[in-house]
Amino acid sequence: MKILVCISHVPDTTSKINFANGDSQFDTNGVQFVINPNDEYGLTRAIWFQEQQGATITVVNVGNAETEPTLRKALAIGANDAIRINANPTDSFFVAKQIAEVAKNGSYDIIIAGKESLDYNGGMVPGMIAGILGYNFLNSCIDLLVDGSNVKAIREIDGGRETISTTLPIIIGGQKGLVEEKDLRIPNMRGIMTARTKTLTVVEPIDASINTKAVKFEKPAPKSAVKLVAADNLDELINLLHNEAKVI
Numbered sequence: 606m607k608i609l610v611c612i613s614h615v616p617d618t619t620s621k622i623n624f625a626n627g628d629s630q631f632d633t634n635g636v637q638f639v640i641n642p643n644d645e646y647g648l649t650r651a652i653w654f655q656e657q658q659g660a661t662i663t664v665v666n667v668g669n670a671e672t673e674p675t676l677r678k679a680l681a682i683g684a685n686d687a688i689r690i691n692a693n694p695t696d697s698f699f700v701a702k703q704i705a706e707v708a709k710n711g712s713y714d715i716i717i718a719g720k721e722s723l724d725y726n727g728g729m730v731p732g733m734i735a736g737i738l739g740y741n742f743l744n745s746c747i748d749l750l751v752d753g754s755n756v757k758a759i760r761e762i763d764g765g766r767e768t769i770s771t772t773l774p775i776i777i778g779g780q781k782g783l784v785e786e787k788d789l790r791i792p793n794m795r796g797i798m799t800a801r802t803k804t805l806t807v808v809e810p811i812d813a814s815i816n817t818k819a820v821k822f823e824k825p826a827p828k829s830a831v832k833l834v835a836a837d838n839l840d841e842l843i844n845l846l847h848n849e850a851k852v853i
Contacts, residue, residue: 643719
C-alpha cells in the first residue's frame, strides 16, 4: 500500500503575524514554521498503516527551499521519502494541480491531506485533488481502516458522525480524531539522523493557471478596554449593553 501525505508549511500559532507591501503580502520575518496540525494527524495515521500493514509513505509539499526543514521533520517522524514541488503555493487550485500530478505519477492508493491548513484555512485542496484524479473523497475524516481494497471511514458531520464504506484509491481530508494529540510522534535523535539520509526529491511544477491572488490582509481590530460597572448600578449596565454593546 502506497500512501501520499500532503504537508503544509504553516506559521506556529504562537508567532506574531505581520504583513508587508501595503498589507498585500505575509511577512515571514521572525516567524517559526511547523507542519500543519491537520497534516500531522494524517502523517501519524499513515505511520500506523506503515507499522500495521507495511505501507510506504511519501510526503509532498508545494513550496520553495525554506519548506525543506518541515519535510525533514516529517521524514524524522517516520515517512520513507519526500517530494518538494519547487513553486510558491499561490492558490488552492495551483497547489491541487501540482500534487495531483505527483499522485498520478506515483500511483498512490491513499492520499492523506489535512482538511484545511491553519494559515489561510481554504479547505479546498483535498477536494480539488480528488476531482482532478477521480478518486473517492472523504472530508473531515476522523477514522480510517483499510482491508485489501476496501475502506471503512468515519467523518464528522453537523451533530454527529457518519460511517462510510468505499474502495481504494481514496483521498481524505483529515483532522484531530484521525489520531489523538497524545499519539503524535516527536522525532527522536535516531529519527533525525536517519532523516538526513532519506530521499528528498525536488521536482519542477507543471503549468497551471493561477486564478486568485491576495489583495489585502487585515488584522482583527484590537479589543476595547473593559468597563467595570458597580454591582448595584443595574441602570448603567443595561444602558451599556443596549447602546454600546447592542446586545439587548
